[in-house]
Amino acid sequence: AQKITQTQPGMFVQEKEAVTLDCTYDTSDQSYGLFWYKQPSSGEMIFLIYQGSYDEQNATEGRYSLNFQKARKSANLVISASQLGDSAMYFCAMREGRDFNKFYFGSGTKLNVKP
Amino acid sequence: EAQVTQNPRYLITVTGKKLTVTCSQNMNHEYMSWYRQDPGLGLRQIYYSMNVEVTDKGDVPEGYKVSRKEKRNFPLILESPSPNQTSLYFCASGVGGGGADTQYFGPGTRLTVL
Numbered sequence: 511a512q513k514i515t516q517t518q519p520g521m522f523v524q525e526k527e528a529v530t531l532d533c534t535y536d537t538s539d540q541s542y543g544l545f546w547y548k549q550p551s552s553g554e555m556i557f558l559i560y561q562g563s564y565d566e567q568n569a570t571e572g573r574y575s576l577n578f579q580k581a582r583k584s585a586n587l588v589i590s591a592s593q594l595g596d597s598a599m600y601f602c603a604m605r606e607g608r609d610f611n612k613f614y615f616g617s618g619t620k621l622n623v624k625p
Numbered sequence: 626e627a628q629v630t631q632n633p634r635y636l637i638t639v640t641g642k643k644l645t646v647t648c649s650q651n652m653n654h655e656y657m658s659w660y661r662q663d664p665g666l667g668l669r670q671i672y673y674s675m676n677v678e679v680t681d682k683g684d685v686p687e688g689y690k691v692s693r694k695e696k697r698n699f700p701l702i703l704e705s706p707s708p709n710q711t712s713l714y715f716c717a718s719g720v721g722g723g724g725a726d727t728q729y730f731g732p733g734t735r736l737t738v739l
Contacts, residue, residue: 554730613683
């Protein structure tokens, strides 16, 4: 079974609007961490935001927030006030409790911001 | 400047010709890892290392070797490359352990095996 599922291969959003990128995960561990990374067309991987499984509040970092719904095993990324520079590939990733150093990534969502 | 470097950035080779992709970090990180990125599959972990002389398999270790003789270096070795190893490879490093410690990625190495 897939550990991380991103069901939106591509998305469009109008500049200045908010957009939600979906991510669901599969684990039986109680302790795990969820990450979102951005990969612009230049190719580098940029860390955006982190949510721990025991964190009671949703993580926020500037215009990025993580909508964490533990019971549904979802960790959606919300980008508010989209900018043209947000056009990129976005990856959801998980690190499980058993082995903190094994990471699982989703297949990614390509976001295009329209002017 | 804190960074992870990889060399070479681009490589075209032929089937069976041994190659090494180097990875080095200057942040004194204990944890290092290699990934490959393929379209539609995202990133998949090949090997990771918790510290010097400590390495472990990720999800797709077949056809790859690694070594960690020094803390800062974590080379990826393809003893006999095959066309299905054509991919974009990323090295990453981090503090390691649980919590919010993220990974810092290198710029990537695009490998083509003919």
